[in-house]
Amino acid sequence: MKKRLITLGINTSFLLLIGIFLVLMSCDRIQQQAGVLSIPSTKQAIATIGSASGSSVTGMATFTQNGDQITLTIEIQNASPGIHAVHIHENGDCSSPDGKSAGGHWNPTGVAHGKWGEGEFHLGDLGNITVGEDGTGGIELTTSLWEIGTGSDIDVVGRGIVVHAGADDFTSQPSGDAGARIGCGAIALAE
Numbered sequence: 001m002k003k004r005l006i007t008l009g010i011n012t013s014f015l016l017l018i019g020i021f022l023v024l025m026s027c028d029r030i031q032q033q034a035g036v037l038s039i040p041s042t043k044q045a046i047a048t049i050g051s052a053s054g055s056s057v058t059g060m061a062t063f064t065q066n067g068d069q070i071t072l073t074i075e076i077q078n079a080s081p082g083i084h085a086v087h088i089h090e091n092g093d094c095s096s097p098d099g100k101s102a103g104g105h106w107n108p109t110g111v112a113h114g115k116w117g118e119g120e121f122h123l124g125d126l127g128n129i130t131v132g133e134d135g136t137g138g139i140e141l142t143t144s145l146w147e148i149g150t151g152s153d154i155d156v157v158g159r160g161i162v163v164h165a166g167a168d169d170f171t172s173q174p175s176g177d178a179g180a181r182i183g184c185g186a187i188a189l190a191e
């Protein structure tokens with residue numbers, strides 16, 4: 001009698017294990033099917049903004065792709081209250097203390113400097129950030145004019161984000177007369 005009970009116990013456990021195994025298998029299959037059906041994973045690029053020209057500016061720029069739209073969010077801290085120009089510059093190189101290693105404005109379409117969305121403007125002409133009394137500020141921009149990680153002329157990866165001491169007047173050539181470079185960050189593909 002006791003032996004029969006043990007056998008029954010083993011059989012039940014065995015069936016239970018098979019059951020769990022089958023449930024796990026089907027979950028895995030559902031996940032695989034969902035993977036095939038879902039839209040391609042969103043690509044992201046980031047730049048950590050560090051100080052330049054003796055400032056104490058810090059910040060973060062995040063590019064997130066959704067279909068053919070890329071949304072850029074920039075947040076800065078420890079900046080002087082007021083208006084500060086921010087651009088994408090040619091080089092993701094912030095090695096020089098004055099930020100000049102980032103080169104000029106990123107301008108793959110070869111047009112004049114200007115205001116984003118109005119007439120001619122560089123693809124790096126992001127505009128101005130208004131910084132409050134607490135030293136923080138930011139901008140958000142969504143566009144289909146850039147790409148992330150494609151290696152094309154309009155790929156933002158490998159470029160640099162530069163924050164300036166002054167405002168961009170949107171008319172002075174070639175860079176809006178925005179003054180010294182007080183923040184700089186290289187744009188890299190996020191893992």
Ligand SMILES: [Cu+2]
Pocket residue numbers: 085086087088089162163164175178
């Ligand atoms: Cu600039």
Ligand SMILES: [Zn+2]
Pocket residue numbers: 087105112113114122124125174175176
């Ligand atoms: Zn420009």
